[in-house]
Amino acid sequence: MRDWISAYCQQKQGETQEFKPAWNATVLLIGGKIFAMLGEYKDGRPLLTVKLEPAFSEILRAQYPGDIIPGYYTDKNHWSSLFLDSSVPDDVACAMLDNAYETTLSTLSKKAQAEIRSI
DSSP states (O other), rough: TTTHHHHHHHTTEEEEEEEEEETTTEEEEEEEEEEEEEEEESSSOOEEEEEEOHHHHHHHHHHTTTTTTEETTSSSTEEEEEEESSSHHHHHHHHHHHHHHHHHHSSSSSSHHHHHHEE
């Protein structure tokens, strides 16, 4: 489902991916910090969990109840999870990934941000 997500994120400057066997999930990182994770919900449904600005998370959860939920196994304020088998449009998933990348990038030092942006 939504096989394009990994390739979409690989186009982002400085993005790396790492499989975590203990979590059975692939984490997507910027500057060594996780901004997204591709894994499974407790019932086995495929899940994308992203770090978002809290206000954006609230809007998405209200707009797509049951399809976008508070972050699974993460901080519920800063993380949201999208069921990949839901009917949430791909452009919304892209917006979530873009916001997660920028939100996480902004937490890095100014020097690290400049280095990543110059890649």
